[in-house]
Amino acid sequence: MSRQIEESKRELSRVMELLKDEPRGLSITDISKLLNMNRNSVSKYLNMLLISGKVDMRSIGVAKVYFLSHRVPISAMLDYSSDAIVVLDEKQKIVQANDNFISFTGHNRNELIGLRIPESTLPVVTNPTVLKTINDLLRGEGEAKEIEWEDESGDFFYLVKLIPTVFDEGNPGVTIILEDVTEIRKALREKEVLIDEIHLRVRNNLQVISSLLNMQSQGIVDRQSKEALSEAQRRLSALALVHENLHYSSDQQHIKADEYVKRLAEDISSGLENDCSGIDVEINADLSLGIDLSIPFGMMVNELLTNSFKHAFPDRRGGVIALTLKKVTSVDYVMTFEDNGVGFPADFDRKNITTLGLSLVKNIAERQLSGSVDIIIGNGTKIIINFSEENN
Amino acid sequence: MKNLSILIVEDDAIISMDIEQRVQRLGHKVVGVVDRADKAFSTIIKEKPDLILMDINLKGEMDGISIADRLYKDMGIRVIYITAYSDPEMKERAEKTDPLGYIIKPIRENELNRVLEEAESRISENKG
Numbered sequence: 198m199s200r201q202i203e204e205s206k207r208e209l210s211r212v213m214e215l216l217k218d219e220p221r222g223l224s225i226t227d228i229s230k231l232l233n234m235n236r237n238s239v240s241k242y243l244n245m246l247l248i249s250g251k252v253d254m255r256s257i258g259v260a261k262v263y264f265l266s267h268r269v270p271i272s273a274m275l276d277y278s279s280d281a282i283v284v285l286d287e288k289q290k291i292v293q294a295n296d297n298f299i300s301f302t303g304h305n306r307n308e309l310i311g312l313r314i315p316e317s318t319l320p321v322v323t324n325p326t327v328l329k330t331i332n333d334l335l336r337g338e339g340e341a342k343e344i345e346w347e348d349e350s351g352d353f354f355y356l357v358k359l360i361p362t363v364f365d366e367g368n369p370g371v372t373i374i375l376e377d378v379t380e381i382r383k384a385l386r387e388k389e390v391l392i393d394e395i396h397l398r399v400r401n402n403l404q405v406i407s408s409l410l411n412m413q414s415q416g417i418v419d420r421q422s423k424e425a426l427s428e429a430q431r432r433l434s435a436l437a438l439v440h441e442n443l444h445y446s447s448d449q450q451h452i453k454a455d456e457y458v459k460r461l462a463e464d465i466s467s468g469l470e471n472d473c474s475g476i477d478v479e480i481n482a483d484l485s486l487g488i489d490l491s492i493p494f495g496m497m498v499n500e501l502l503t504n505s506f507k508h509a510f511p512d513r514r515g516g517v518i519a520l521t522l523k524k525v526t527s528v529d530y531v532m533t534f535e536d537n538g539v540g541f542p543a544d545f546d547r548k549n550i551t552t553l554g555l556s557l558v559k560n561i562a563e564r565q566l567s568g569s570v571d572i573i574i575g576n577g578t579k580i581i582i583n584f585s586e587e588n589n
Numbered sequence: 590m591k592n593l594s595i596l597i598v599e600d601d602a603i604i605s606m607d608i609e610q611r612v613q614r615l616g617h618k619v620v621g622v623v624d625r626a627d628k629a630f631s632t633i634i635k636e637k638p639d640l641i642l643m644d645i646n647l648k649g650e651m652d653g654i655s656i657a658d659r660l661y662k663d664m665g666i667r668v669i670y671i672t673a674y675s676d677p678e679m680k681e682r683a684e685k686t687d688p689l690g691y692i693i694k695p696i697r698e699n700e701l702n703r704v705l706e707e708a709e710s711r712i713s714e715n716k717g
Contacts, residue, residue: 397646400673401601404694408607415610437695467699 205242208234212242213251213265222255222262281375283322287335287368289314301375321346321355322373334361334371347382354382396444403437428503428553431468435461435499439491452491454482454522458498462518465502473506475515482522484530490586493561494532500554501534501580509538509578528587537577547572558582593617593709596638598656599671600624600647604694608642608671611701626651633660640689640708643668645679654679657686669708671696 211232216223223231228239243263246252253266275282275295284293290313299306302319314322314331321327326344333339344357356378362370407430414426438461442452458480466473486494502518510516518536525531550556555572558580562568568584595617599605605622612619620636623629626649633641641660645653653670660666667687672679673694683691689708692701 397673400694401604401646404673404696405601405603407695408604411607412610434695434697441693464697464699468697 205245208238209242209245212239212246216252216263216265220264222264224260224262228263278374280377283309283373283375284362285314285331285371285373286364287370289331289335289371292370298375321357321375324357327357327359327373330359331371331373334359335369337361337369352379353377354379392449396440396449400437400440400444403433403440407433407437427468431465431503432496432499434464434468435495436492438464439495443488443491450488451485454484454486454494455480457486457491457495458482458502458520461495461498462502462506465499466506469503469506471507472513473510475513476506476510477515477517478502479517479519482520482532484522484524487586490566493565493584497532497558497561497582498534500558504554505536505538505578509536509540511539514538529583529585532582532584534580534582535577540577541572541574545574547574593639593705593712594620594636596620596629596632596636596641597622598624598629598641598647598653599644600649601644604644608696608701611696611698612642612705615702615705617705625649626656629656630659633664633666639712640705641666641668642692643670645670645672645683654682654686657683657688661686669704 211234212228215228215231219227225236225239225243228234228243229236232239243252243254246263247254251266253264255262255264272293272295275293276297278295278297281298281301282293282295283291283298286292290311291309292311294306294309299309302309304319312319315328317323324344324346327346330339330342330344334342341358341360344359346355346357347353354377356376358374358376360372360374362372364370410426410430410433414423414430417423417426438457439452442457442460443449446452459478462478462480466476466478498520501520505518509518516537519534521533523531550559559570562570562582562584566584567587568582571581571583573579573581595612597605597608597612597619599608599622602624605624609619609622620638621628621632623632625647629641632638641657643653643657647653647656653668653672657668657670660668667689669690669692670683670688671692671694689711690704692704
């Protein structure tokens with residue numbers, strides 16, 4: 198029996214010696230040939246080495262190839278990490294800490310090992326939320342957790358990862374990984390400041406263009422030319438209003454359609470020469486629109502509203518303009534725009550739109566929003582626009 | 590509305606020209622157009638305007654709110670802010686100077702008119 202064990206030991210070390218010289222690994226057949234050992238024995242010894250963790254196996258195609266395990270001690274792994282890592286036992290005492298954690302705390306290794314975290318004055322890990330999580334994990338409650346930590350001055354940011362750990366003897370512990378995310382957080386903050394700055398510049402530039410158009414129109418006597426400049430200014434204002442609403446929205450990415458239309462209608466009606474006080478605007482558009490849809494939507498609504506306010510109710514007659522916006526699928530919308538005014542002129546040709554306003558509406562819907570415009574001629578004006586935010 | 594004497598503090602020349610013309614068209618008198626804090630203070634002392642239209646984002650060490658803050662604390666003068674935007678923090682700062690109103694850029698004539706009218710009635714209330 199003991200002779201058999203001796204032989205096994207000897208054969209095991211022969212297999213390991215051979216594998217040591219072949220970092221690319223060997224198959225059972227290779228080993229069998231090189232050691233002049235039968236395949237069954239090779240297979241038996243390899244299984245023993247696999248179970249003890251001294252050998253690893255990898256399948257390459259149909260072949261199975263065996264290697265010596267490349268084992269790195271866990272403490273060496275911890276020191277390779279750029280994060281600060283500390284391991285606590287079930288009494289919340291430090292049993293292991295990597296170099297980064299040690300330099301992070303400013304203590305030396307001897308001071309740290311055996312230190313109980315709750316009684317220590319160590320930074321970050323004694324934060325109440327972190328301490329509570331350590332307790333929860335040691336009691337077996339909850340799973341690995343990430344906590345964001347920020348110092349009071351806002352100068353340092355850490356991502357604290359707490360991982361339940363089990364030691365060899367089966368006792369629970371917790372591994373805490375502190376990832377320094379200061380740089381990325383600061384970069385994000387800078388990005389936000391930059392976005393605000395760009396918003397500001399966009400709106401300031403729109404104001405410069407608006408000012409130029411305004412001043413340009415002052416010297417002009419010709420009514421038609423003056424009106425053309427006013428139209429341009431109105432379009433610019435509708436665009437600026439989208440930017441304004443985007444800026445004031447919580448995420449700076451969406452506008453509320455009904456609020457936008459209401460403001461736009463007020464701006465247009467109060468800016469026109471004709472008296473619009475008897476015209477009511479009913480809006481049914483309780484939807485949020487994304488940044489890509491907001492501008493084309495705003496432009497279309499501006500043209501439709503301007504048209505109705507200017508032409509639908511001549512001689513100060515009152516009336517109603519109604520705009521309804523509905524979402525019919527996750528990407529498709531239907532906007533119905535109506536007024537009970539004088540309607541399109543008798544010679545209006547739906548196929549051949551000549552005014553810039555309606556032409557803008559039609560092209561924005563068709564070319565930019567994969568949509569369609571349906572003009573219904575009857576009493577007053579009714580325009581149904583289908584559009585989609587797909588591909589936007 | 591009676592004619593007001595107005596100082597414009599705006600560091601963009603084109604925008605300041607436009608505001609000046611609009612204000613004049615509404616029947617008011619522009620007593621000065623300046624782009625910086627020191628010029629604003631000296632013009633205010635010299636001209637004693639009824640109203641100040643103050644851009645918030647000004648170049649230089651003092652922004653519009655800082656200027657307005659000093660005007661409010663030292664002389665009890667309140668301004669109308671003209672701004673391209675205001676974040677909550679900025680709004681909070683601006684509110685402390687008890688402004689007579691806000692005009693959001695791009696400026697709309699009717700809005701300018703409305704804010705000026707409101708400001709004028711508040712000024713005359715205070716005087717009365």
